[in-house]
Amino acid sequence: MAKQVIDAEVLANHKLNNKYFILLIKPKKKLELIQPGQFLQLTVPNAPEVFLRRPLSIHDVDYENNTISLLIQIVGKGTQKLSLLDKGNVVNIIYPLGKGYSNIEKGQKALLVGGGCGIAPLLYLAKVLKKEGIDEDIIIGFKSKEDIIEYELYNSIAPTFVTTEDGSMGEKGYVTTHSLFSSLNMYNKIYTCGPEVMMKAVAKRAKEAGVECEVSLENTMACGIGACLCCVTPTVNGHQCVCTEGPVFNSKELLW
Numbered sequence: 306m307a308k309q310v311i312d313a314e315v316l317a318n319h320k321l322n323n324k325y326f327i328l329l330i331k332p333k334k335k336l337e338l339i340q341p342g343q344f345l346q347l348t349v350p351n352a353p354e355v356f357l358r359r360p361l362s363i364h365d366v367d368y369e370n371n372t373i374s375l376l377i378q379i380v381g382k383g384t385q386k387l388s389l390l391d392k393g394n395v396v397n398i399i400y401p402l403g404k405g406y407s408n409i410e411k412g413q414k415a416l417l418v419g420g421g422c423g424i425a426p427l428l429y430l431a432k433v434l435k436k437e438g439i440d441e442d443i444i445i446g447f448k449s450k451e452d453i454i455e456y457e458l459y460n461s462i463a464p465t466f467v468t469t470e471d472g473s474m475g476e477k478g479y480v481t482t483h484s485l486f487s488s489l490n491m492y493n494k495i496y497t498c499g500p501e502v503m504m505k506a507v508a509k510r511a512k513e514a515g516v517e518c519e520v521s522l523e524n525t526m527a528c529g530i531g532a533c534l535c536c537v538t539p540t541v542n543g544h545q546c547v548c549t550e551g552p553v554f555n556s557k558e559l560l561w
């Protein structure tokens with residue numbers, strides 16, 4: 306798929322809580338087909354100190370209205386600046402980037418596991434799987450009840466289960482301590498995104514249960530197109546660029 310470098314207008318900036326917000330953007334050209342798990346890189350406008358584009362997962366796509374939504378966590382100066390964007394502002398994006406999650410067959414069952422803002426690529430994935438008639442369950446894990454975002458939205462697509470570390474909502478503990486993990490072999494594939502330590506734990510449990518597992522890496526990136534090599538990760542096939550060979554990898558490919 307040819308990459309587009311294009312301006313996009315901010316249609317809305319919806320604050321979810323003090324950590325997360327959703328940016329709804331409308332590219333000024335008809336949307337290309339986007340694979341779940343792919344990402345974009347965007348400029349941070351009016352911020353000369355934020356020189357490099359920032360990589361963000363495609364959270365949702367609306368081809369009819371020609372919009373993309375991004376779920377963003379404020380962590381540093383770039384995401385802080387993005388959180389201040391308003392309707393009418395313009396960002397420049399390069400998309401679609403990377404290789405996304407692979408499909409499973411009709412009749413098979415998927416488990417989607419997300420932690421924190423790692424739930425971002427799982428919304429569009431869940432919608433696409435549902436459209437293809439795939440049965441799916443979703444587990445989303447957060448530190449505490451106050452951090453939980455978009456539960457109703459995910460639950461409107463597929464049965465969604467919550468874990469919190471302090472037990473303030475859903476099952477107490479980590480995503481991998483959720484009771485569904487005691488019967489992982491009812492799934493044909495696990496798709497996950499979140500902190501690396503969480504994905505490693507998910508991949509380990511998947512391996513023990515003999516279930517395929519795809520993980521989405523969030524290595525620090527500069528160019529996003531395979532030119533600077535700053536995002537490489539060791540794999541069974543040697544060092545690979547996460548921005549072009551990933552961000553999604555089968556966990557068996559990684560030297561975890």
Ligand SMILES: Cc1cc2nc3c(=O)[nH]c(=O)nc-3n(C[C@H](O)[C@H](O)[C@H](O)COP(=O)(O)OP(=O)(O)OC[C@H]3O[C@@H](n4cnc5c(N)ncnc54)[C@H](O)[C@@H]3O)c2cc1C
Binds near residue numbers: 359
């Ligand atoms: C393929 C991909 C998809 C991503 N999707 C999303 C998404 O959908 N939503 C979202 O909120 N974030 C996502 N990220 C992470 C996001 O790109 C970073 O949080 C962002 O670039 C930080 O920019 P900043 O200027 O705010 O922070 P900086 O000022 O650059 O850094 C501030 C702090 O954040 C840490 N940080 C920087 N980059 C990353 C990173 N890649 N991962 C974790 N910590 C980082 C730094 O170590 C530092 O401690 C994704 C990253 C990748 C590679």
Ligand code: FES
Binds near residue numbers: 532533537
């Ligand atoms: S970010 Fe430059 S090669 Fe991946």
